Amino acid sequence: MNDPTVSDDPLKTGGAFGSGLGESAFPxxxxxxxxxxxxxxxxxxxxxxxxxxxxxxxxxxxxxxxxxxxxxxxxxxxxxxxxxxxxxxxxxxxxxxxxxxxxxxxxxxxxxxxxxxxxxYLDGRPLGELVGSLSEEEILDIGIQVAQALAAAHREGVIHRDLKPDNIMVMADGTVKILDFGIGRLIEDIGPEPVLPAEPAHPKAHCGDTPTIQGAIIGTPRYMSPEQALGEPVTPATDVFSLGIVLFVLLEARSPYATEDAMALLAMIPTVRIEEPPSASPALRNFIMRLLGKDPMERPTAGEAVAGLNRIQEAPQRKRRRIWASAAVFIGVAALVGALVGGRILGEGRYRCRGFERHLEDIWDPGIQEALGSGYQSIGRDHTWSLLQPVFEDYSRQWLTLREDVCQSTWIQREQTPELLDLEVECLDQHLQSMASLLLVLAEDPAATVDRAVQAALALPSMEPCLNADLVRSRVPLPEDPEVRRRVAEARKGIADARALYDTGKYPRGWDVLDSLDPSIRSLEYKPLSALSDYVRGLLLEKLGEIRQAEDVLKEALLEAEVGRDDRLSAQAWIRLVWIRGVVLTDMERIDETIEFAHAALGRLGDDPELEGALANHQSILMMIRGDKQGALDFCMEALRLRKLAFGDSHPKVASTLQNCANVLAEMGDAEGALELAGESLDMRMELLGPIHPSVYISLEGVADILNDLGRKEEALQLRQKAI
Structure with a gap:
């Protein structure tokens, strides 16, 4: 081919957009x-x-x-x-x-x-201005849109030939536009490139991004495919290679090549081995390397690129509705907050979905962390704080992740309506208030709450139901009057305080809080609120020994939840009634009907392993009361499966269920099986709650009893001494 000479594209204008063009080559x-x-x-x-x-x-x-x-x-x-x-x-x-x-x-x-x-006319920002500021999720979203546009162009017989970040616009709502088909080509015209007269490069041009006309070569060197750099006929696979380079640059904020010199790039591209993008997740990294295949025939088509990127985005561990579970594993709260405030804004939609960490400033702040840490240290329970702190960090991280996620689904992906967003935010904010209330109760008296602190933190309500669109839509909406809404919010805070007092064993104080709120709650006549208040009142009355009154209040909560269309609270109340009527009162005349109603309430929710596991656990205990040991074991193992699904393999409720199943096996005469499950429960409680927690003492006694039944009396004695 001819000696290549870099020059500006005769018609290169940066596309039809309103800003970000850079300097002109004209006087x-x-x-x-x-x-x-x-x-x-x-x-x-x-x-x-x-x-x-x-x-x-x-x-x-x-x-x-x-x-x-x-x-x-x-x-x-x-x-x-x-x-x-x-x-x-x-x-x-x-x-x-x-x-x-x-x-x-x-x-x-x-x-x-x-x-x-x-x-x-496009009023947005060139993608080139956003290099280095995007998350992998945002890059995937952009990549899918670009691949869709390329697939549409290729179907019409058009090849772009100069795909790069500066030819891609990102609009305020996060949508993408490809610009500048000025050097594009029709597939029907494919053949040797026309030789256009070369011009000297503008002195202010950046070589790596400068469009080139070099004998038979037209394009931007950094983003060229090997065949394009060699001056060979281009095909749709050329654009696919360029897409791979664009994704690499967005992920790594740099070129995959060691030089920006245009001539050196043209010589290097056909033979150099491009490194894998280290910042990408494994699935995306592997797919980008497929896009960057040297052989055009081995690259995916643009349509296949759309499908491949969609598969990566929709993988179970990345799915929007499950992002909270993986967030707890991969990133610390400080890193997430830094990303939220440090990332550059991607249009107006991105701007709406930043800064939510401010809601945590007065909740999970250094002051309360210092108060809790020093409080536990003063009573010699540093280990409790070391267990408790990551639980609150994880919960904070989950809330932040989901709060941003539902916002993006509304204003960027346009997957849902602002009305649904309001309902999701209302739900998430109630969960954040639960955490705030618990922190205040723990900080107020660390010594009095130390034995229940970790369990109470791990019992904070799951946020996943907030993402169940049918569930949040079904509930009676908040009143329109702003003053009434303010009073509802105040009452919810009081109920959250009472629930935190319940979870930490401060039952009389919890009752006093709700009792003082009751007139205000009744005057609002907002049934989802009064149902929640009565449900917590029922829990407190049970712990205060007022069992019959607890049953009556829970029935009232059921009626209010039905009127307020709070299906999940209705299911929770029915499940608690199963416990009270069947286990506490042993009212066998009504228990079967109560169980049927509980199952019916669960049926309205769809999959809810947390509540299904609670009901199965109660039914296991009921089977033991009735003398049906095999039935008890079956329900217990089902409860164990469901609770692991809901909470993960390690959680106090999983440990408790393991101990229950061990007790059933021991009653059935299977001491070896019982020992295995009881030992697993003991190890889990030691890890989660610390070696001196009362639950660990109970587990030690349980394992000692089983060892004694097996004739291993010396080991049993050692465990009892350890418990003492």
Whole structure:
């Protein structure tokens, strides 16, 4: 091929967008010469930018009352046949394309002097400005949209040939637009590239991103495919390779090549082995390397790229509705908060979905952490704080992750309505209040709550139901009156305080809090609120020994939950009634009917392993009361399965269920099986709650009893001494 010479693209204007064009290659006095003139129905009102040999203006279509971008050849430029044909080719290409992620052509206005294109006006930011500021989830979203646009172009027989971040616009709502098909080509025209006259590069051009015309080579070196760098005919696979480079650059904020010199790049691209992007997740890393295959025939098509990126995005561990579970494993709360406040904003939608960490400033702040840490240290329970702190950090992290996630689903992905977002946020904020109330109770008297602190923190309500759209929509909405809403929020805070007192064993104080709130709650006549209050009142009455009154209050909570359409609270109340009637009162005449109602309530929820596990656990104990040991074991093992599904393999409720199952096996005469489960429960409680927790003492006694039954009396004695 000819000696390559880098030059500016004769028609490179940066596309039809309103900002971020960079410096022009033209003298200042050449700019803006068309302002005030008309092109058909379009009045040119503002100069936007220039590059190469073209200019872009903002125009107003006075007939349709809309903004357009007007792309023209620079004044004074000699319009050769080659240049004019290039301009027409861009119009011909754009006329074939009608896709939401491709800048639209409205019209080609021809004249004897100079043609111009009327294009969709895009008020966004070039993707190049966002390099280094995007998360992998955002990069996946952008990559899918770009691949969809390429697939649409390829179906119409169009190859872009110059895909790069500066030719991709990100709009305020997070949608993507591909620009500048000025050097694009129709598949039907594929063959040797036309040899265009080379020009000296503009002195301010950056070589790595400069469009090149080198004998038979046209494109931007950094993003070229091997076949493109060799001057061979391009195919749709060329654009796919460029997409792989774009994804690499977005992930790593740098080129995959060791040089930015255009000539060196052209020599390097066909043979160099591109490193894997280290910042990418394994699945995305492997897929990018497929996009970057040297052989065009081995690369995925653009349509296959859409499917592949979608599979990565929709993998179970990445799914939006389960992101909280993986967040707890992968990132600390400080890292997440840093990402939220440090990342650059991707349009207006991204701006809406930042800064939620401010809601934690007065809840999980250094002051309360210091108070708790020093409080436990003063009573010689440092280990409790070391166990408790990560639980609250995980809960904070889950809340932040989900709060941003539901926002993005509304304002960026446009997957749901603002009305649903309001319901999800209302639910998430109630969970955050639960954490705030518990922290205040623990900090107030660490010594009195130390034995229940970790269990109470681990019992904070799961946030996953907040993402159940059917569930949050079904509940009676908040009243419209702002003053009533304020009073509801105050009452919810009081109920959360009472629940925190219940979870930490302060039953009389919890009752006093709710008793003082009751007149205000009743006056609001908002059934979801009074149902929640009565449910917590029922729990407190049970612990205070008022069992019959607890049953009556829980029945009242059921009726209010039905009127308020709070299906989950209704199921919780039925399950608690199973416990009270069956286990506490042993009222066998009504228990079967109560269980049926509990199952019916659960059926309205769909899958809810937390509540299903609680009911199965109660039924296991009921079977033992009735003398059905095999039935007890079956229900216990089902409860164990469900609770592991709900809470993970290590949780106090899992440990408690293991101990229950061990007790059943011991009653059935299977001491070896009982010892295995009881030992597992003991180890779990030691790890979760610390070696001197009362639950650990109970487990030690349980294991000692089983060892004694097995005739291993010396080991049993040692365990009892350890418990003492």
């Amino acid at each position: 200042e006095d050449g700019k803006g010469s068309l302002i005030g003139q008309h092109v058909g129905n379009v009045r040119i009102v503002e100069f936007i930018g220039a590059g190469g040999m073209g200019e872009v203006y903002l125009g107003m279509d006075e007939r349709l009352d809309r903004k357009v971008a007007v792309k023209v050849l620079s004044p004074g430029l000699r319009v050769s046949d080659d240049v004019r044909n290039r301009f027409y080719r861009e119009a011909r290409i754009l006329s074939r394309l009608d896709h939401r992620s491709i800048c639209r052509l409205y019209d080609l206005v021809d004249s004897s002097d100079s043609p111009c294109l009327l294009l969709e």
